[in-house]
Amino acid sequence: SSVEQSYIMIKPDGVQRGLVGEIISRFEKKGFLLKGLKLFQCPKDLAQEHYKDLKDKPFFPGLIEYITSGPVVCMAWEGVGVVASARKLIGATNPLQAEPGTIRGDLAVQTGRNVVHGSDSPDNGKREIALWFKEGELCEWESVLTPWLIE
Numbered sequence: 001s002s003v004e005q006s007y008i009m010i011k012p013d014g015v016q017r018g019l020v021g022e023i024i025s026r027f028e029k030k031g032f033l034l035k036g037l038k039l040f041q042c043p044k045d046l047a048q049e050h051y052k053d054l055k056d057k058p059f060f061p062g063l064i065e066y067i068t069s070g071p072v073v074c075m076a077w078e079g080v081g082v083v084a085s086a087r088k089l090i091g092a093t094n095p096l097q098a099e100p101g102t103i104r105g106d107l108a109v110q111t112g113r114n115v116v117h118g119s120d121s122p123d124n125g126k127r128e129i130a131l132w133f134k135e136g137e138l139c140e141w142e143s144v145l146t147p148w149l150i151e
C-alpha cells in the first residue's frame, strides 16, 4: 500500500451521542495522521453531492435528512493503506453485522444511524476531502512518531 488519504466523518448521531473523542481516538491509536478536522453543519446540496451514487435508492431522502440533521465532524486522515484500513476499523455498513471491535460493531445498532463514514477508495478519498474541505483548511505537517510507525 502507498500513502493515501481517507475522508472520515462522524455523523450527527455520533456527535449527539458524545462519541467524537472515542471515534477520533481509534484512528489516532492506529497510527494514522490527522490532516484536517472541523465541526460542520452540512448543507443539503453538499450531502446530496457526497452521496450522489445513492441518489436513486429508496433511503436517499432519509439519508440526506439524517446527515444534515446536526453537526458532523469532518476529518482527513493520511497514512499507508489508510482507506482500506479505516473501512476495517469502521466495520460493516449494517452495525448488527459489524464485528465487535469495530466502531459500528461496538457503538451502533442500525444502518441508518451508523455513526461514521469512511471513503471506499483512494480516489473517493481525494474527491470527498476536496468536497468537504476548503483551500487552507488542511494542515501540512509530519508527526515525530512516523519513524516509529513506518520503517
Ligand code: DAT
Residues within 6 Å of the ligand: 054, 059, 063, 092, 093, 111, 112, 114, 116, 117, 118, 120
Ligand atoms: P458505507 O457507509 O458503509 O460506505 P454505503 O456507501 O453503501 O455504506 O451507504 C452509505 C450510507 O447510506 C450508509 O452508511 C448508511 C446509508 N445506507 C446504506 N444502505 C442503507 C439501507 N439499506 N437503508 C438505510 N440506509 C442505508
Ligand code: MG
Residues within 6 Å of the ligand: 118, 120
Ligand atoms: Mg460508502
